[in-house]
Amino acid sequence: MKRTETHPHSGVVPPPLAGEGRVGAGWSNLLLWSAIVVAILQAVVGIAHIDREAIAFAVLFGLGAAVLARAKQRRRVYMATVVILGLLFADVAFWMITATWSNARNHEQLLYIIEPLALSCASAAGLIAVAGAIIDRRSHWAPLAARVVTIGAAATFIICLGAAAVAGWGKEQIQGPNDIALNIHNTAYSATSITGTSRQVTLYVTNDDLFWHTITIDQLGVELPLPVGSHRRVTFTAPSGTYTFYCRIPGHRQAGMVGTITIP
Ligand SMILES: [Cu+2]
Structure with a gap:
């Protein structure tokens, strides 16, 4: 394709800039x-x-x-x-x-x-x-x-x-003595069956992946978003029972990011 536009003032085609191709x-x-x-x-x-x-x-x-x-x-x-x-x-x-x-x-x-x-x-x-x-x-x-x-x-x-x-960096959340630790790597939780020791549970979650994940428990209103390399804690109280946790990022639950947490 030939360049056809002309310079607005002189009416001549300006010399092409160095390396100028069809796309700017x-x-x-x-x-x-x-x-x-x-x-x-x-x-x-x-x-x-x-x-x-x-x-x-x-x-x-x-x-x-x-x-x-x-x-x-x-x-x-x-x-x-x-x-x-x-x-x-x-x-x-x-x-x-x-x-x-x-x-x-x-x-x-x-x-x-x-x-x-x-x-x-x-x-x-x-x-x-x-x-x-x-x-x-x-x-x-x-x-x-x-x-x-x-x-x-x-x-x-x-x-x-x-x-x-x-x-200030390098002051990430650290794991508490009674925390339940959970790690995420390659779009998978390190455990898919968790048991709490009391009705109040604190999860300490780390994400090794470059892309985001979450820990979501719909029944308890828990949502913990986890960007790359993050260390985050979430505490919640729940009646005895078994609850489903999963990752809310589209496609991740289907890819296996789902598990259960049992409260005694
Ligand atoms: Cu995920």
Whole structure:
């Protein structure tokens, strides 16, 4: 496709900017690099924590980046990949921004603030690049705008880390002597049958996974959301009986995140 627009003042086609392609080079480069960075971060986290869901996301973003790099001339394939990556970036950004906020507020360990924060910044930059690649394809400002977004993402990372340092990290909740400990790893609870020792129960739950989980007991109104690496306690009182606890994240209950707690 030939570029046909003319410069508004001189009436001549301006010289193409360095590296300018069919899709505004700034956005396509930012999109490619955001996908690569998110893939690397997910792979590092996935391998470090042996987290299958993170590894699966790393593969998806890696495939997306590979298609972006190779399918520039095949417009339909390219744009379909842009849209799919947009949905993936939105998913990661939503869960990781909320995880960063929750972990910073709860003074979790530094690693569990850095992991979601880095993914938040990279996926938000990717999401903006997707929007740019779709609605701002021909803009001559795209390379500059993409550079501003890149610097903005890096600055946001540093500023948020500074804010978390001021708030204080590494003061996560610790397990009490009578707590019932429960761990979540690879979308599974470490125990699916728990027995309390009295009518008042305190659960101490840790989440090893990159993505969110919850402990939800509908009958008792208990809901404990757990972002990446979090350590959280919840105390409740219940009449004798057996109650169902499960993870409220869509699909996780069906994947086996369900169990029972028996109160004597
Ligand atoms: Cu879950």
